[in-house]
Amino acid sequence: MPESRLLPVPDGLDGLRLDVALSRLTGLSRTAAADLIDSGGVTVDGADAPRSTRVQHGELLEVTMPETGREAPPMAVDGLTVLYDDADLLVVDKPVGVAAHPSPGWHGPTVTQGLAAMGYQLASGGPAERQGIVHRLDAGTTGAMVVAKSERAYSALKRAFKERTVDKRYSALVQGHPDPTRGTIDAPIDRHPGSDYKFAVVGGGRPSVTHYETTEAFRAATLLDVHLETGRTHQIRVHMAALRHPCVGDLTYGGDPTLAARLGLTRQWLHARELAFEHPGTGEELRVVSPYPQDLQHALDVLAAEG
Template sequence: MISNGTAIHELLVDPDDAGARLDAYIARVLQIPRTLASSLCKDSQVQVNGRTISKSLRIKVGDQLVVTIPPQADPLEIKVEKVEELKIIADDDDYVVIDKPVGVAAHPSPGWVGPTVVGALMAEGYNITTSGAAERQGIVHRLDVGTSGLMVVAKTERAYTELKRAFKERTPKKIYHAVVQGLPDPLQGTIDAPIGRHPGHDWKFAVLDGGRDSVTHYKVIEAFGRASLVEVHLETGRTHQIRVHFSAFGHPCVGDQTYGADPKLGAALGLTRQWLHAKRLGFSHPVSGQWVEYESEYPADLDGAVELLREGGY
C-alpha cells in the first residue's frame, strides 16, 4: 500500500523463513538493499507483532511484520550511476540490448534506492527516448531485480512505440533458463494457470481463480537429481510468472525462498537469489522489421551452481 508517497508493507513469516535476521528477511522479500532494511529497523519503521524491534531479531513462524518505507525527497528521481557488471550486447540506432546483472532494477520505484538500468545507461552516455513515464524512459519490458539477463531499451520514440506494441501483442521471443527443484513430469509441457496478487502477501503473486491469463512453455535440458535445468518460453509476461508457475507445479526455482525453494540446497550451491536467467531475446527490428535475436551467457553465480550440480552430491 502506498499513501502520500509512503509505502507500507504487511508481511507474514512463512516456515521457511523462521530463524532469519529481521533486516535480511525484509531486504529479500521486499527486494530492497540490506542497508536500507537495516536503516528502517534502526529508525523504528519496522514492527513485529505490534512492537518496534531492532534489526538483530530472529523472526519466527507466524510473526506479523509492518514495514514502513518513507518517501525519499524524490522517490522516482533517476539516479545516474555506472553499473560495471552491466554489459552492452547490441547498440543499434534505435535501441540498445543489455545483459542486466542481478541487483539492478529496470527503473526507479518507491522504496528502491539501488542502481537501475535507466540510470546506468544514462551514466554511459546513452540518449534514451523520453517516451513513457519520466522514470521509465525507454523501458518496454522488465526483469525482476533478482533476475539477470537480456533486456531491450528503446533509444528513439519510434522504437519505443513499436517495441511497446510488440511486447503487448506477445510477438517477441523470450527464452529463459531456470534451475528448478526435482524433475518436472512431463519433461516438456505447458503451464497454463492464471496469476494474481497473493491474497496474504502484497509482495508475492500466486495462481488464483480470476487472475490474469498466464502461459509458460518449458522443456527439461538437463537433469541433475535434486534439480533440473529447464528452458522456458514465456507466452505471457506476468510479474514473477516463471517463479510462480514452477512453484505451483511443485518445482520452485532453486534459491527462490520467496516461492518455497529449499534454503539448504540454495545455500549449498552458493546462491543468494533464484536461479533464473533471461537467456535469449528475439524481436522484429522496430524500423526495418527484420528479425533480430540475441543471447546471453550465464553469470558466474548461476554457472557455478550448475557446475556443482553436475559434479553431483546434491
C-alpha cells in the same frame, strides 16, 4: 513537483479494488498504490475513497503521483553491459540486484541510471523515470533486456510486447524433476491473497501461460528452457512453485535454503537467456543471447560434479 494524472477507469478494470486498479493503471506496486490512496493522493470522481472501494467503468481517478526518483542522477552500475546497440535500441545484460528503473520503495541501482552514466540517450516516451523502458526483469533475475533509444522503437517495442510477438526465452533451474518433462502451464496469476509482496495462481487472476522443456536433469534439480507467452510479474517463479518445483534459490516461493547454500546461490536461479523480435527499423528479426552469469554457472558446475 508531483505529477497529477486524470485516469478514466477502463472496462477491463471494472469491479476491481481501487488499489489494484491504480496499480494496473500506473505501474506502481500494489503496496505503493495503497500507500498513495491512504495518504489522500487519489480521488474517485472528485471524492476520497478507501483502498477497498470497487471502481466502476467510466469513473475518473485523479492521482497525484509520488516523485519516484525521476531526478535520480546517472550512476555507474557494476556488471551492466551492452549486448547490442544501434540508433534505435540497445539490449543490455542486466546483472543481479539491479532494477529496470527507479520506483517507490526501490533504493538500489537501476538500468536507466546505469545507461545514463554510460552516456546513452533513451526514448522520451513514457513516464520520466521510465523513459526507454519497454519491459522489465525482476531485480533478482539476470539477462537480456531491450531498451528503446528512438521514439519509433519505443512505440513498436511496446506494441510487440503487448501483442506477444516478442520471443522471450529463459533458463530456469528448478528443484526436483518436473513430470512431464515438457509441458504448458496455463494458470491465472494475481497478488497473493495473504502476502502483498508475492504473487500466486489465483482464480480470476490475469491469464498466464508458460511453456517449459527439460534441458538437463541433475540429481537434485532440473534445468529448463522456458518460453513465455505472457509476461506477468514473477510468472515463471509462481508457475514453477505451483508445480511444486520452485526455482532453486527462490526462498520467496518455497525454495530449499539448504540446496541454495550448497550451490552458493543467494537468489533464484532464473536467467533471461534470449530475446528475439522484429527490429523496428529494418523489419528483420533481431535475436540476442545472454550468457549465464558466474553465480548461475557455478551452481550448474556443482550439480554436474555431483553426478
